[in-house]
Amino acid sequence: MSEQAARLAVRKTYKLFVGGAFPRSESGRSYAVTSSKGDFLANAARASRKDARDAVSAARKAFSGWSGATAYNRGQILYRIAEMLEGRRAQFAAEVVDADGVSAKKAGELVDAAVDRLVWYAGWSDKIGAVLGSANPVAGPYFNLSSPEPTGVVAVVAPPMGPLLGLVSVIAPVIVTGNTCVVVASERAPLPAITLAEVLATSDLPGGVVNILTGSAAEIAPWLAGHMDVNGIDLTGADPELAVTCEELAAENLKRVLRPPAGRVDWLADPGIERMSAFLETKTVWHPIGV
């Protein structure tokens, strides 16, 4: 034996995340993902209309259980996601470096911010109702209480920039209140999204609460926007043309639409509660008071 052969790394196959499982696209399609420098990183699945529909089915199936879980339980699970993410800090930092070409230090900060964002939202699960609900002093002998309830299945077009922090910042506010979602990951940088799916899959998050599709946003998002069993759509990551198409399609069943922000988003800034309130309904219950 003259020379020790260098060990060949075992690469990961990046697939979709639907209903808690990792299927390939039913279409059998994939596309090459490159680093910010243009180097080949991996082939990601290119999701189809059928994949989008399967993901909506999975999200719908998960809705009753997830929205019916206690707020405390949902908060615990979001915190668990933060714990799992923290444990893979190095892996995510490396993926963010590949995707965005930022320094290792900056990438670490972005992963830290993503972990902290999850912790922040985890704490909201059992507080948002107190902030957005109200006991209403009506002019009559009635108990009258308004409380926020999740909208249902929400489609999320994740921002193209901020493949981890941006992604976590759009998913967490949707699910912490009890919605389930189908996310279209950043087309340019989808790999951190699938690695995040591995975190979600090991955080006691019920299958189907978050479903992640990779591929072309322009191809997949309109299917979701026009899907009659989707109740809301977050267009944060849609370009202006795609956003108009999706908003028009969303009108068919009067989806709640979160339009893309007017300017560039600073994902490190205080997120506020608007991303949660965008996908909450107010339910008001009346009951007479008397003997």
Add this chain to the structure above:
Amino acid sequence: MFEYAPAPESRDIVDIRPSYGLFINGEWVEPQGEERHKTVNPATEEVLAEVAWAGEADVDRAVQAAAKAFPAWSGMPGAERAKYLFRIARIIQERARELAVLETLDNGKPIRESRDVDLPLVAAHFFYYAGWADKLAYAGFGENPRPLGVAGQVIPWNFPLLMLAWKIAPALACGNTVVLKPAETTPLTALAFAEICRQADLPPGVVNIVTGAGETGAALVAHPGVDKVAFTGSTEVGRHIARSLAGTRKKLTLELGGKAANIVFEDAPIDQAVEGVVNGIFFNQGHVCCAGSRLLVQESVAADLLEALKRRLGTLRLGDPLDKNTDIGAINSAEQLAKIRELSEAGEAEGAERWSPSCPIPDRGYWFPPTLFTGVAQSHRIAREEIFGPVLSVLTFRTPAEAVEKANNTPYGLSAGVWTEKGSLMLWAASRLRAGVVWSNTFNRFDPASPFGGFKESGYGREGGRHGLEAYLAV
């Protein structure tokens, strides 16, 4: 059944002009086009007045007036804006009887309802939002929440003045100015409201009223000077508006149709439930988006409940809306009457059994007797489509889970009713019903302090309460 002597409310209290222009920038102005339409009393088909049909140029004029008034109105201290709204509330109270009679004449609803429900709620709504005008910093939308600008508001004919109040009061309290289009068949109370704005010395342009039909509403919604669109009406039109606003920065709230389930569990007090079911579907001739148009009754008590319900329907008095003893007034228009007839015929054709009490129908005007259908399947059109008339579809269920599943089996989600003496069952059902308002052991209650609005295809946004402010603030 008791005999009642006629007890009509005097219509002398109202002074209807033969013809109305548009209310723009605090003045009555003539429209640019020639088109005018007659508004009729649906109970007699008598012409009440002619109103202008605003075209694009008129809408543009109104939006410009509102835009011009916006800086001063939004810049005014909230406490001063509040005082204008309090003034308006007081004038509405002072002129309540007149407005109630006018509403009944133009809409066909019983005077008992316009006098005891609509008008008190209209005044209360202005009172409620007046108080918010100088307290917006405490409403949970940031320290200095800003208004949006010009609100384009389009309202329906079922509660003409109440819907105007729901739209205008929060908009003005938050510092917006408005252009409002009332429904084509019920413009008169909105035009009377224009006079009230003048009596209150409201600055010109803060409230503008443009009358017309769908094209006028479409021109208003599409106007580039409008920053906020608020619409109450059919889901079909709501969908169209939502689509047309894609790609704009206009904020939209929609309060649309419904097909509410009124669920009666076997332990419910039957007499109370019957009253609630009657109020749920026959209030305002069933011209109510949140009407309890699907009765879901537990099989074990269905026969008893239906018997009591039919007995009660036999005592409802249909006729002259101005008569203080009238329970069911006129259908608002010939068009709506045709729609109710068409769906009722579809109910029979699809195999449901139709029943109405014996009920004399006046010779003139638009009328439909209180009607219920039994043997209704979920697939029937009368169980799926909004009839917007005095027609109740009765379905049965065996278990609470089945009741909730059937109640939620609709694209709508505006309201629902639950009748049971068991608190835990009531809260269980309320938490599972996908509807914006759940009335338990009551139905069709409204209050300015209580948010109202739908889930799913019943629209989005809330009217009433602190929640109602969000629609008119840049948040």
